[in-house]
Amino acid sequence: MTIAVIIPAYNEEHSIAKVINDIPQNLVSEIVVVNNNSSDGTETAAKNAGATVLFESYKGYGAACLKGIEYLKTKQTEIIVFLDGDYSDYPDELIKLVQPIINDEYDFVLGSRVIGQSEKGALPFQSRIGSKIAGILINLFWSVKYTDLGPFRAIKFNKLIELEMQDKWFGWTVEMQIKTAKNKLRITEIPVRYRKRIGKSKVTGTVKGTVLASIIILKTIFVHIFKK
Numbered sequence: 001m002t003i004a005v006i007i008p009a010y011n012e013e014h015s016i017a018k019v020i021n022d023i024p025q026n027l028v029s030e031i032v033v034v035n036n037n038s039s040d041g042t043e044t045a046a047k048n049a050g051a052t053v054l055f056e057s058y059k060g061y062g063a064a065c066l067k068g069i070e071y072l073k074t075k076q077t078e079i080i081v082f083l084d085g086d087y088s089d090y091p092d093e094l095i096k097l098v099q100p101i102i103n104d105e106y107d108f109v110l111g112s113r114v115i116g117q118s119e120k121g122a123l124p125f126q127s128r129i130g131s132k133i134a135g136i137l138i139n140l141f142w143s144v145k146y147t148d149l150g151p152f153r154a155i156k157f158n159k160l161i162e163l164e165m166q167d168k169w170f171g172w173t174v175e176m177q178i179k180t181a182k183n184k185l186r187i188t189e190i191p192v193r194y195r196k197r198i199g200k201s202k203v204t205g206t207v208k209g210t211v212l213a214s215i216i217i218l219k220t221i222f223v224h225i226f227k228k
Contacts, residue, residue, distance in 0.1 A: 001078040001102050004157075005031045005094070007051070008064030009085035015198035019083070020049040022091035027098065032071060033085065034064040042085075062172030066165065072157070081154045085196035088122060089152045093192050097154035100188060107159045107185040110177070111152035116191030123194055130214055134174055137221050142181035149173045149217070151185040152192055159185055170213040171220035178224045 005028050009016055020031055033046040034054045046053045056067040072080065079101050083089045085110065093111070100106040113123050114131060127149075137144040151173060163179040165172070180187055 001098075003028045003079045003081060003098055004072050004075065004077045005081045005083065006029065006065060006068035006072070007033045007046075007083060007085045008036055008061050008068070009033050009038065009042050009046065010036040010059065010064075011038045011040045011042060012085040013045045013142055014201070016046045016051075017093055018087045019085055019089075020046065020051050024092060024094055027095060027179055029077070029079075030072075030075065032068045034068045036060070036064040043128065048070045048091075058168060060168040061170060062165070062175075065137040065172055066168065068138070069160065069165070072202045073161075079154055080157050080160060081086055082151060083120065083153075083195075084151045086199060088195055088197040090193045090195070093152075094154075096112040099108070100190075101154055101156060105186070106188045108155045108176075108180045108187045109153065110148065110187070110189045111150050111192035112148040112189040113150045113152075113192060113194040114147040115189065116193055118194040119196055122196045126214070130217060134217060134221060137225070138174075138178060138181055139158075141225055142178065144177075144181035144187055144200040147189060149177065149196075150192070154195055155180070159183075167216075167220060170216045171186070174217050174220050175224075178221065182224070 009179050032049040033051040034056050035043045037057050037059050043053050056064045059176045078097055100109050131148045139145050167175040
């Protein structure tokens, strides 16, 4: 199956090449880095590492992902993998996420840092609590158990298009997980490793970022609850 990788990236010049180089090149047809209005050398570093680089001026995780999806609509992509550009994920574990889809066992595979091995201090307390609360609410209203809202995930491209993703900010990951549950996709979680990112987190690295992300995630959940 044709596999493409989307990596949203904002000021990741010191890590993006490491991420790209660790992706199993024999498995993927294209690596797409979406430069989310970076002010450093992210674009150059990604191009030098062999990735296709797109530019998204609107600053937002979801906006960058949507940009990558629009681009891949012009390709014959069958599976899309998402991961972060900060080298906190282990890109060489990509095969673990796509294999259940290749085997036609699942439509959506989420890499869970909670049930996997996380380096001490890599997954902050607020992230664990946020994932726990989101997981409880999604299970309560849509009967699907999630342990994490992690970025490392794989999904059939045609199923992703059917989700009609819209969130341009921090609600992107939870929106996808809610919609896969609502659409009754075949879903599974697998344990993945997680390490301290290179550089400071734009979300959990500041009080403002943490609070804003939490509000957006909860808002996204409750919007879908009332649409239920």
